[in-house]
Amino acid sequence: MVSTTSNVLATIGTICWCVQLIPQIIYNYKRKNTEGFPELMALLWCLCAPFFAIFVVIENASIPIMIQPHLFGFFCWILYIQTMYYPPVLRSKREIIIRAGSFLIFEIILEVSCIIPLRKLYINNGIKFPALIFGIIASIFLAIGLIPPYFELWKRNGRVVGINFLFLLVDFSGAIFSLASLAVDNDDLDIMGLVLYLIVAILESGIFISQFIWLLRFRLFKREKKVDEEKDGEDNKEENVEEDVDISETELESSKSEIQQENFNLTTEKEFTFDDFSPLSTNY
Numbered sequence: 686m687v688s689t690t691s692n693v694l695a696t697i698g699t700i701c702w703c704v705q706l707i708p709q710i711i712y713n714y715k716r717k718n719t720e721g722f723p724e725l726m727a728l729l730w731c732l733c734a735p736f737f738a739i740f741v742v743i744e745n746a747s748i749p750i751m752i753q754p755h756l757f758g759f760f761c762w763i764l765y766i767q768t769m770y771y772p773p774v775l776r777s778k779r780e781i782i783i784r785a786g787s788f789l790i791f792e793i794i795l796e797v798s799c800i801i802p803l804r805k806l807y808i809n810n811g812i813k814f815p816a817l818i819f820g821i822i823a824s825i826f827l828a829i830g831l832i833p834p835y836f837e838l839w840k841r842n843g844r845v846v847g848i849n850f851l852f853l854l855v856d857f858s859g860a861i862f863s864l865a866s867l868a869v870d871n872d873d874l875d876i877m878g879l880v881l882y883l884i885v886a887i888l889e890s891g892i893f894i895s896q897f898i899w900l901l902r903f904r905l906f907k908r909e910k911k912v913d914e915e916k917d918g919e920d921n922k923e924e925n926v927e928e929d930v931d932i933s934e935t936e937l938e939s940s941k942s943e944i945q946q947e948n949f950n951l952t953t954e955k956e957f958t959f960d961d962f963s964p965l966s967t968n969y
Contacts (some may be wrong), residue, residue: 698859703757710767720847736752741753850922861882
């Protein structure tokens with residue numbers, strides 16, 4: 686029997702995974718730009734939503750759990766439209782309508798054609814492996830969807846651009862709370878869920894770490910280096926000033942010596958002029 690603590694933790698995780706994309710959608714709308722947020726990531730997450738929906742409906746999960754993948758799929762669909770409409774992709778409106786409409790039709794056909802027959806097999810005959818297959822496919826799409834952001838990080842030396850950190854934090858929290866719910870009740874451990882939550886938590890923590898390293902490399906260390914360079918420049922400036930002062934003092938002493946030498950020469954010339962040796966001189 687699942688404990689109350691596990692249910693609470695799982696519910697919090699489910700809520701996080703219902704609304705995590707809202708901050709990203711608002712962020713894209715305000716920026717009118719999706720640079721740094723890969724279109725492929727939005728597409729893969731759109732594809733994973735119907736497979737998750739089939740998985741939870743076949744297993745006759747609770748109503749909130751059934752609602753979660755459909756809300757997630759709806760927000761992924763909006764996000765996918767944004768990545769096509771805003772720069773840098775900028776697809777034509779006709780192409781956006783075709784792509785978005787095709788995805789809706791695909792999702793409806795897939796869910797209706799799979800849920801009705803497979804749910805009967807699950808309830809009447811206890812056959813579970815079809816539901817498990819859909820759950821695995823959904824998990825693969827979700828996990829692979831977190832790989833394209835790493836190519837964006839690589840292009841920008843590890844800097845996170847275009848990904849809203851509130852979205853990332855809420856999504857990461859959903860994985861952590863879901864993991865905690867499994868850890869509380871490990872009698873009937875959900876291996877597939879455990880693997881999925883771990884993959885999501887690890888990949889998203891990698892994005893946080895990448896941004897942190899970028900800040901250290903290009904903000905903190907660069908600022909310290911700039912301060913050191915400014916300090917070295919001031920020290921060099923002081924040394925140059927001292928050298929200039931020494932040179933000025935040397936030049937002043939040299940000038941004094943030259944003036945004294947000129948005065949001495951003038952005095953000598955005055956004492957030993959030709960008139961002093963003249964016969965009419967009164968000195969003789």
